[in-house]
Amino acid sequence: MKKLSSLLCAAAITFSAMAQKEIKIGIIGLDTSHSTAFTELLNGDDKSDPYVRDFEVVAAYPYGSRTIESSYNRIPGYIEEVKKHGVKITNSITELLDMVDCVLLETNDGRLHLEQAEEVFKSGKICYIDKPLGATLGQAMAIYDVAKEYDAPIFSSSALRFSPVNVELREGKHGPILGADCYSPHKVEPTHPDFGFYGIHGIETLYTLMGPGCVEVNRMSSPDQADVVVGKWADGRIGTFRGIVSGPAIYGGTAFTPDGAVQAGGYAGYKVLLNEILDYFKTGKAPVTPEETIEIFAFMKASNMSRERNGAIVTLDEARAEGRREADELLAKRAAK
16 A cells, blocks of 8 residues: 555656646755756756756755765855755755655765665655765665665666766667776775775776676775776676776776777766756656666675685675675664664
8 A cells, every 4th residue: 555655646746746847856965066066057047958947956955974074064165056046955854855846865975875765765756866876785775675665766876877978888889898997086985885985986887888797706906006896797798997096087998899999988077967867857767777786886895895805706696695684684773763
């Protein structure tokens, strides 16, 4: 009965939103530049853009990390920035949900996403969860499990997935992908496992090109320079991720095809991601499957296990099993409240 009610509620909200002149968006978390970038794009003056014409950010709940200094220091300035675009600052997520049709969960601290996302799921409002979906594989799994309880769709992705060249490569326009080497900056955040806070950008690029199906990884680590993870896919293909610690903060890679090497796309701005989010808000259909998103987290988890074992090969099945145990513990604590 709860699932049926949730579905009917979501359908009614979607229909109501589409009938409005503008679909109202709320932002949770003003501790990331994504929040201000999305607001500037949507609340701008270019009404020739159908996305700008159809959507508006109307409210924001600013918190947000209270422990990651690089995040919480941004909040006061970002509050003032979004207010310039007519956004109302709310005192709670509950207050925000009463004002909006859709939610951008932008909180930079993945540890908060499970609790914040469940509040959105309960409301029947559709939600995009910015990277990282959760701080850990177990948290990411738990979020999907809770979303399933409420029949809530989920979409989470790095903007790198939707760089135009990467989309072409994923769609096979350059031929089958025989292998890929991808890279992005790797900034260590002690509250999150390695790669989950930032290196996920390059790993998302790798998965965009290769697709899911990695079965095992191993990792070479040089903490002051770079980390390199080698993944083997079930069909024998090899893909690598280089997390850049020292050197320029660059994004990209190389895809290998029968006709030669093709340079993968780097950062192409937030608009390519935002367009996908807004299409998802209208349709309820996520452009990335839960299975692929979970595998990205399993890839990161397995790479960290490999580092702890001095570069030994670790299977993604072993990583998933550890993640499942963590997810079950989180869900048990939730049920006990």
